[in-house]
Amino acid sequence: MFLLFSSLENISSAQGQLHHNTTTGMWTGAASMASLWVASGPTIASFMFAWAMIQQYCPRAVVRFFQKYWSRLMNYFHPYIQISIHEFAGERLKSSEAFTAIESYLSKNSSNTAKRLKAEIGKDSTNLVFSMDDHEKVTDEFQGVKVWWVLNRTGSSTNSDNSYSPDRRYYSLTFHKKHRSLVTEPYLKHVLSEGKEIRVRNRQRKLYTNGSGGRWSYHHTMWSHIVFEHPATFDTIAMEAEKKQEIIDDLLTFTSSKDFYARIGKAWKRGYLLFGPPGTGKSTMIAAIANLLNYDIYDLELTAVKNNTELRKLLIETTSKSIIVIEDIDCSLDLTGQRKKKEKKSEDDEKEKPPKESSNKEDDTSSKVTLSGLLNFIDGIWSACGGERLIIFTTNYVEKLDPALIRTGRMDKHIELSYCSFESFLVLAKNYLNLETHPLFDQIKELMEDVKITPADVAENLMPKSPKDDIEKRLLKLIQTLQGAKEAAIIKESQEVSTAGSTITDLQLQTEGSSSS
Numbered sequence: 001m002f003l004l005f006s007s008l009e010n011i012s013s014a015q016g017q018l019h020h021n022t023t024t025g026m027w028t029g030a031a032s033m034a035s036l037w038v039a040s041g042p043t044i045a046s047f048m049f050a051w052a053m054i055q056q057y058c059p060r061a062v063v064r065f066f067q068k069y070w071s072r073l074m075n076y077f078h079p080y081i082q083i084s085i086h087e088f089a090g091e092r093l094k095s096s097e098a099f100t101a102i103e104s105y106l107s108k109n110s111s112n113t114a115k116r117l118k119a120e121i122g123k124d125s126t127n128l129v130f131s132m133d134d135h136e137k138v139t140d141e142f143q144g145v146k147v148w149w150v151l152n153r154t155g156s157s158t159n160s161d162n163s164y165s166p167d168r169r170y171y172s173l174t175f176h177k178k179h180r181s182l183v184t185e186p187y188l189k190h191v192l193s194e195g196k197e198i199r200v201r202n203r204q205r206k207l208y209t210n211g212s213g214g215r216w217s218y219h220h221t222m223w224s225h226i227v228f229e230h231p232a233t234f235d236t237i238a239m240e241a242e243k244k245q246e247i248i249d250d251l252l253t254f255t256s257s258k259d260f261y262a263r264i265g266k267a268w269k270r271g272y273l274l275f276g277p278p279g280t281g282k283s284t285m286i287a288a289i290a291n292l293l294n295y296d297i298y299d300l301e302l303t304a305v306k307n308n309t310e311l312r313k314l315l316i317e318t319t320s321k322s323i324i325v326i327e328d329i330d331c332s333l334d335l336t337g338q339r340k341k342k343e344k345k346s347e348d349d350e351k352e353k354p355p356k357e358s359s360n361k362e363d364d365t366s367s368k369v370t371l372s373g374l375l376n377f378i379d380g381i382w383s384a385c386g387g388e389r390l391i392i393f394t395t396n397y398v399e400k401l402d403p404a405l406i407r408t409g410r411m412d413k414h415i416e417l418s419y420c421s422f423e424s425f426l427v428l429a430k431n432y433l434n435l436e437t438h439p440l441f442d443q444i445k446e447l448m449e450d451v452k453i454t455p456a457d458v459a460e461n462l463m464p465k466s467p468k469d470d471i472e473k474r475l476l477k478l479i480q481t482l483q484g485a486k487e488a489a490i491i492k493e494s495q496e497v498s499t500a501g502s503t504i505t506d507l508q509l510q511t512e513g514s515s516s517s
């Protein structure tokens with residue numbers, strides 16, 4: 001009975017598509033007609049054929065008239081209720097959470113019952129996670145009640161006003177009307193909560209990028225991603241223990257403060273500014289943060305963003321439990337210059353207003369993201385959507401940045417990653433050499449007090465270069481590098497002194513010359 005009615009409905013919807021002349025619609029209609037012939041015999045099939053002809057050839061007004069009575073007739077005889085859950089409902093820009101939860105929930109059932117499955121690599125790349133393929137049907141049972149899930153596609157079409165409606169996925173859930181209250185309340189709640197749990201369990205962390213030239217549409221995301229598999233953790237980061245603990249505490253407090261943020265009326269997000277010379281561990285720290293909090297990373301390539309509108313769309317598409325990273329923010333755009341221009345116009349407060357794009361320059365490939373657009377991105381109204389997000393900027397030149405960009409509230413925590421101290425060296429020695437103490441450490445400590453060396457350079461010296469490189473050899477190599485750097489610093493200093501000395505002598509001679517004349 002259910003099969004018969006779902007075939008009838010399939011035909012009805014397929015004929016709707018036929019009206020728009022889509023190939024998918026025609027094939028689905030033909031397939032459904034054939035299955036109906038088998039399921040219910042030639043009489044109903046002939047009736048359906050007549051109905052198809054009416055839809056195809058009669059004027060729209062006539063079709064609408066028949067449609068009205070057709071759906072009433074169907075409702076009268078049809079004892080089943082159908083609920084559709086669309087991946088992109090209406091003009092929504094984000095994939096529906098309910099859709100993804102259902103997808104995960106059904107993955108368990110699909111692997112047992114569906115005939116066509118899609119497989120994706122699961123967490124830790126050790127297992128496959130299955131989900132049902134398009135147009136597959138899966139049966140589920142809840143408290144002795146049977147329900148049916150089907151994954152459908154609307155089919156793309158060109159509307160009468162020449163606008164394009166993209167192909168969209170949706171789940172339809174069918175159940176007998178006598179179970180309405182059971183299905184709409186406890187069953188769907190159970191599906192959503194279990195689906196979300198399964199999602200978290202199977203979740204692989206992802207590293208997203210916007211740099212691949214993808215363009216946004218209603219169902220295609222502007223971000224592309226790979227599985228995030230960076231091994232850095234806070235244990236492997238070379239940094240003073242106290243400073244490290246302070247950062248960890250700050251991060252953990254943030255993740256557990258959902259209610260606090262809600263109570264004080266603040267969007268649940270936090271900005272971090274990581275600054276310091278190249279090779280001091282800024283990028284490594286981002287990976288360690290993602291690993292600590294189990295967050296995804298959105299690596300935002302600002303120069304690839306066309307304009308402020310595109311920047312906002314990218315923001316909307318990010319999910320919660322994520323880090324939005326803009327590396328080398330000082331190099332990303334000429335943000336300082338743009339702000340200065342604005343200040344000249346004495347419209348300082350304009351930076352808070354939504355950006356205006358010039359439409360005649362739209363197709364220019366260079367980025368038109370402005371400082372005002374970026375400020376809105378960080379803490380404008382749109383930045384609150386999603387929640388539980390960190391925004392991290394990295395820079396080598398903190399002094400180059402516009403104060404508005406890094407003020408508290410935007411970049412809440414400023415973390416300086418600097419040259420390697422002896423305490424940081426001990427962390428690297430533990431990681432690279434599995435060593436907590438060594439007679440050569442005293443000499444290294446003494447040299448490190450005089451010489452500036454980045455953790456990246458220390459790490460490079462501690463790396464084995466051949467199987468014969470033992471611990472002592474690597475430590476000696478580091479000492480050699482430190483001594484070389486110390487000598488270079490002394491030479492540089494003496495050169496600077498002598499240049500300064502000769503400049504003073506020149507000045508004295510000039511003064512004496514001018515006074516004698």
Ligand SMILES: Nc1ncnc2c1ncn2[C@@H]1O[C@H](COP(=O)(O)OP(=O)(O)OP(=O)(O)O)[C@@H](O)[C@H]1O
Nearest residue numbers: 236237238277278279280281282283284455456459
């Ligand atoms: N604090 C650190 N702790 C552990 N390893 C580090 C640290 N700093 C640098 N390294 C090592 O040096 C390499 C380069 O570090 P990283 O890319 O994080 O530097 P960065 O500060 O982001 O540099 P840049 O400013 O050039 O982007 C890393 O692969 C890592 O192995």
Ligand SMILES: [Mg+2]
Nearest residue numbers: 282283327394
């Ligand atoms: Mg970096």
